[in-house]
Amino acid sequence: MIVDYFNLAFKNLKRRGIRSWLTLIGILIGVAAVVSLISLGNGLKDAVNSQFNIGSTEIISVQAGGVNNYGPPGSGAAKPLTQSDTDAIAKLANVQWAISRNIRNIKIEFNKEVAFTYAASIPDNQNYADHVYETIGEIKPAQGKLIESGDRGVIVIGNNLADGNKNGLGRDIHVGNTLSVNGKDFRVQGILKKTGSILYDNMVTMNEVDMKNLLGYGNQVDIIAVKVIDQKQMNQTINNIEKLMRQRRNVKIGQEDFDVSTPQSMLATVNSIISGIQIFIIIIASISIFVGAIGIANTMTTSVLERRREIGIMKSIGARNEHIFYQFFIEAGLLGLIGGLIGVLLGVAIGYMGTAALNSFIGSTTKPLISFSLIFFTMVGSFLIGAVSGLLPAIKAAHESPVEDIRA
Amino acid sequence: MTEIIRLKEVWKVYKEGEEGQVIALKDVSLHVNEGDFIAVMGPSGSGKSTGMNLIGSLDTPTKGSIFLDKHNISHLSESDLAQVRGRRIGFIFQQFNLIPNLTAKENVTLPMIFQETDEFQREKKAAELLKMVDLKDRMDHYPGELSGGQQQRVAIARALANDPEVILADEPTGNLDSHTGERVMKFLNDLNERGKTIIIVTHDPHLAMEHARKIYWLRDGQIEKVTEKVKGKWVDSHR
Numbered sequence: 029m030i031v032d033y034f035n036l037a038f039k040n041l042k043r044r045g046i047r048s049w050l051t052l053i054g055i056l057i058g059v060a061a062v063v064s065l066i067s068l069g070n071g072l073k074d075a076v077n078s079q080f081n082i083g084s085t086e087i088i089s090v091q092a093g094g095v096n097n098y099g100p101p102g103s104g105a106a107k108p109l110t111q112s113d114t115d116a117i118a119k120l121a122n123v124q125w126a127i128s129r130n131i132r133n134i135k136i137e138f139n140k141e142v143a144f145t146y147a148a149s150i151p152d153n154q155n156y157a158d159h160v161y162e163t164i165g166e167i168k169p170a171q172g173k174l175i176e177s178g179d180r181g182v183i184v185i186g187n188n189l190a191d192g193n194k195n196g197l198g199r200d201i202h203v204g205n206t207l208s209v210n211g212k213d214f215r216v217q218g219i220l221k222k223t224g225s226i227l228y229d230n231m232v233t234m235n236e237v238d239m240k241n242l243l244g245y246g247n248q249v250d251i252i253a254v255k256v257i258d259q260k261q262m263n264q265t266i267n268n269i270e271k272l273m274r275q276r277r278n279v280k281i282g283q284e285d286f287d288v289s290t291p292q293s294m295l296a297t298v299n300s301i302i303s304g305i306q307i308f309i310i311i312i313a314s315i316s317i318f319v320g321a322i323g324i325a326n327t328m329t330t331s332v333l334e335r336r337r338e339i340g341i342m343k344s345i346g347a348r349n350e351h352i353f354y355q356f357f358i359e360a361g362l363l364g365l366i367g368g369l370i371g372v373l374l375g376v377a378i379g380y381m382g383t384a385a386l387n388s389f390i391g392s393t394t395k396p397l398i399s400f401s402l403i404f405f406t407m408v409g410s411f412l413i414g415a416v417s418g419l420l421p422a423i424k425a426a427h428e429s430p431v432e433d434i435r436a
Numbered sequence: 437m438t439e440i441i442r443l444k445e446v447w448k449v450y451k452e453g454e455e456g457q458v459i460a461l462k463d464v465s466l467h468v469n470e471g472d473f474i475a476v477m478g479p480s481g482s483g484k485s486t487g488m489n490l491i492g493s494l495d496t497p498t499k500g501s502i503f504l505d506k507h508n509i510s511h512l513s514e515s516d517l518a519q520v521r522g523r524r525i526g527f528i529f530q531q532f533n534l535i536p537n538l539t540a541k542e543n544v545t546l547p548m549i550f551q552e553t554d555e556f557q558r559e560k561k562a563a564e565l566l567k568m569v570d571l572k573d574r575m576d577h578y579p580g581e582l583s584g585g586q587q588q589r590v591a592i593a594r595a596l597a598n599d600p601e602v603i604l605a606d607e608p609t610g611n612l613d614s615h616t617g618e619r620v621m622k623f624l625n626d627l628n629e630r631g632k633t634i635i636i637v638t639h640d641p642h643l644a645m646e647h648a649r650k651i652y653w654l655r656d657g658q659i660e661k662v663t664e665k666v667k668g669k670w671v672d673s674h675r
Contacts, residue, residue: 032549036538043537341533344494345594346522346550348515430514431495434533 054320055367063375172218340433364414526595
């Protein structure tokens with residue numbers, strides 16, 4: 029029986045042609061927006077998570093904050109961290125080691141072309157260098173070798189930088205080539221494996237001594253990487269570092285000009301921002317769906333008025349009130365469902381195109397996250413939105429008088 | 437003969453404007469026996485369409501009672517009335533009143549959907565009925581693709597879908613040329629011969645007198661006279 033109503037409703041929608049399609053647009057746009065943004069947002073979260081590369085969960089990052097904070101983290105701080113901060117943190121309880129890192133913007137020249145990227149320092153102390161490589165599990169050489177203690181005049185470049193199509197320098201860079209970094213020549217001694225992370229694939233690493241001499245930042249430190257001994261005491265250690273830094277920088281609680289964070293906490297912040305954006309856009313999409321629902325209600329009301337005669341005929345041949353109600357109710361639901369279906373297809377397509385664009389932009393390998401439950405609930409939701417919009421017109425249709433309708 | 441329908445002292449009054457009212461039927465009593473071929477005759481405005489609506493349980497009387505198989509159906513709800521007419525009365529309208537976006541076969545199937553007949557039975561019955569009205573090769577045509585006569589034959593097939601005892605035809609030939617109209621009336625005669633009770637509402641005395649065996653003559657909402665065909669001649673009848 030229910031199949032017959034769907035069949036009848038579908039035939040009626042087909043008959044109404046362009047008007048049905050126009051009615052669908054509101055729902056369609058709303059659903060497409062919801063599906064594409066949820067799938068894109070989830071994909072984006074995935075991409076961000078992969079960019080963070082949380083190789084080691086015991087690492088705490090300490091950065092200076094400040095108003096002049098352009099460029100890589102901590103590099104433009106009004107009151108930068110120093111090596112003595114690193115040394116002081118290293119002495120705290122539950123700290124296995126603390127290593128100073130610098131990350132700075134650089135200009136590279138090759139093949140008479142110029143590109144801008146950033147350099148990350150590798151400690152001259154081999155133990156510390158090994159800690160850095162262990163912590164960031166992604167840094168592995170594809171060709172050549174990594175920066176080691178005592179290396180001077182050499183660099184290791186990220187995988188994208190070696191690729192002439194991606195480095196903006198018009199030519200592939202090979203191990204042994206010489207690059208000019210901020211006007212000084214460096215020989216490429218290694219190329220990193222592709223990681224899929226925008227950070228590591230575009231990075232230049234060099235010995236911290238070379239980097240300090242080249243960029244002249246003196247005793248400044250951009251990030252202090254801290255490894256804890258016992259992860260259970262992570263929060264206590266963070267508190268201790270914050271307390272120490274407040275003392276050293278002479279600031280009160282709540283006025284910190286530095287930031288102590290873990291990869292997880294940074295990730296949580298980013299994810300909450302993405303979720304916030306998703307919710308905001310879903311609210312906007314909901315307005316579109318609401319407008320779509322009004323459109324369906326309007327179309328169904330008009331349809332009831334136009335089809336009074338048909339309602340009368342159906343009642344005269346035995347249709348009960350509920351039969352007429354079901355027919356209009358299902359018809360409205362079907363309008364929503366078709367809108368939802370097209371919206372889902374469009375949303376999925378936008379999701380894929382969006383991630384493809386994202387991937388080509390940042391070199392990631394993200395896919396949109398399209399779950400069965402997302403599609404299922406969107407479709408059911410679309411049908412219900414349509415059906416609820418058609419509720420009043422359907423009730424009106426069901427209670428029409430057959431005698432008056434048949435004369436209409 | 438078994439009485440199938442009885443209207444007892446039926447009034448139908450329509451309200452018009454604030455206080456005005458139109459009396460469409462005034463104290464009308466009539467009865468229909470099983471197997472009758474009855475015509476309700478009268479000029480425009482005589483109340484014959486109102487009468488048809490009441491006989492066909494499309495409407496309820498303002499006053500008086502309507503009995504179907506001795507059950508008073510005057511105060512049934514709209515849904516219950518729909519059930520009654522769906523099972524027991526088949527309608528044929530002057531305007532054919534087919535659903536335009538359904539094929540001939542689907543139109544015939546529709547009353548059976550409302551009676552929840554299973555799909556196999558519906559399809560089989562619709563095909564048989566359309567074959568009976570000589571439209572076997574037009575089953576999948578839409579009403580817009582059929583002539584007036586063909587549409588009326590689809591309407592006849594539809595009226596027979598649930599195998600009702602009574603066929604109620606409102607000016608069944610009103611929109612047809614005389615030849616096609618004759619053909620439609622022949623179908624109704626055949627159905628009557630097979631035991632169906634036929635009630636036609638018409639303003640055409642020739643049509644009524646040629647096919648019906650009993651005529652209720654309506655004027656100004658009242659039955660003016662009742663005539664019956666006895667041995668080929670029309671004579672006044674007791675009500």
